[in-house]
Amino acid sequence: MWDALGDRTRRAIVLRLSEGPRAVGDLATYLPVSRSAVSQHLKVLKDAGLVAERVAGTRRIYRLNEAGVIALRDQLDTFWNRALGGYQELIEQPQEDQS
Amino acid sequence: MWDALGDRTRRAIVLRLSEGPRAVGDLATYLPVSRSAVSQHLKVLKDAGLVAERVAGTRRIYRLNEAGVIALRDQLDTFWNRALGGYQELIEQPQEDQS
DNA sequence: ACTAACCGTTAGTGGCTACTGACCAAGAGG
DNA sequence: CCTCTTGGTCAGTAGCCACTAACGGTTAGT
Numbered sequence: 001m002w003d004a005l006g007d008r009t010r011r012a013i014v015l016r017l018s019e020g021p022r023a024v025g026d027l028a029t030y031l032p033v034s035r036s037a038v039s040q041h042l043k044v045l046k047d048a049g050l051v052a053e054r055v056a057g058t059r060r061i062y063r064l065n066e067a068g069v070i071a072l073r074d075q076l077d078t079f080w081n082r083a084l085g086g087y088q089e090l091i092e093q094p095q096e097d098q099s
Numbered sequence: 100m101w102d103a104l105g106d107r108t109r110r111a112i113v114l115r116l117s118e119g120p121r122a123v124g125d126l127a128t129y130l131p132v133s134r135s136a137v138s139q140h141l142k143v144l145k146d147a148g149l150v151a152e153r154v155a156g157t158r159r160i161y162r163l164n165e166a167g168v169i170a171l172r173d174q175l176d177t178f179w180n181r182a183l184g185g186y187q188e189l190i191e192q193p194q195e196d197q198s
Numbered sequence: 199a200c201t202a203a204c205c206g207t208t209a210g211t212g213g214c215t216a217c218t219g220a221c222c223a224a225g226a227g228g
Numbered sequence: 229c230c231t232c233t234t235g236g237t238c239a240g241t242a243g244c245c246a247c248t249a250a251c252g253g254t255t256a257g258t
Binding site for chain 2: 079
Binding site: 023024025035036038039040057058059060 | 235236237
């Protein structure tokens with residue numbers, strides 16, 4: 001799940017799609033990579049369930065997938081709850097020094 | 100920032116540290132990698148401001164860094180607000196078909 | 199002082215991945 | 229039918245990253 005958004009280009013694609021549905025070539029125009037790269041990234045995002053595909057003639061219109069995005073956000077929240085939840089116990093302990 | 104938590108081992112370290120401060124060798128015991136690898140991951144996390152270091156004799160006790168963790172969480176929230184915020188406009192638009 | 203424990207650093211290696219370019223398939227339009 | 233556009237796929241490459249192994253420095257214990 002982290003892998004899907006672990007890439008800078010894929011995050012740019014997700015943010016782009018958040019503005020509205022886009023075709024592959026349209027996305028590639030505003031990215032410093034080729035259409036081929038964009039297509040491969042979209043495949044990763046699709047496999048992760050983050051985007052959905054709609055065929056319109058020779059073009060493929062991609063858009064964000066509600067369920068996938070929300071599911072990912074939930075997983076991130078779980079991680080943060082564990083990371084921050086345990087941390088609350090620490091800041092109450094005395095700390096002698098620190099670098 | 101995503102790079103810091105983009106690695107599976109580093110996420111395990113963060114979760115481990117959320118339970119309390121740990122020494123390097125202590126962390127390595129419960130991880131399938133060597134002390135050297137753990138030390139390097141801690142360096143990355145320290146550079147990212149996610150952990151702090153405390154010297155105790157020959158040992159280095161690591162703990163989570165409040166400011167860094169909170170800052171990272173804020174950045175993640177910003178990303179999600181943008182990704183989900185824009186999405187709200189989409190689900191109101193008519194959708195002909197989808198694959 | 200000598201030894202053992204603990205840890206950071208460095209060099210080197212293997213594997214993964216993002217990227218490009220070429221090719222191919224399919225629809226649109228003349 | 230032919231051509232152009234669009235995009236998925238494949239092969240190959242370059243770069244990065246996690247890891248190990250060996251080394252050196254520092255501290256605690258005897």
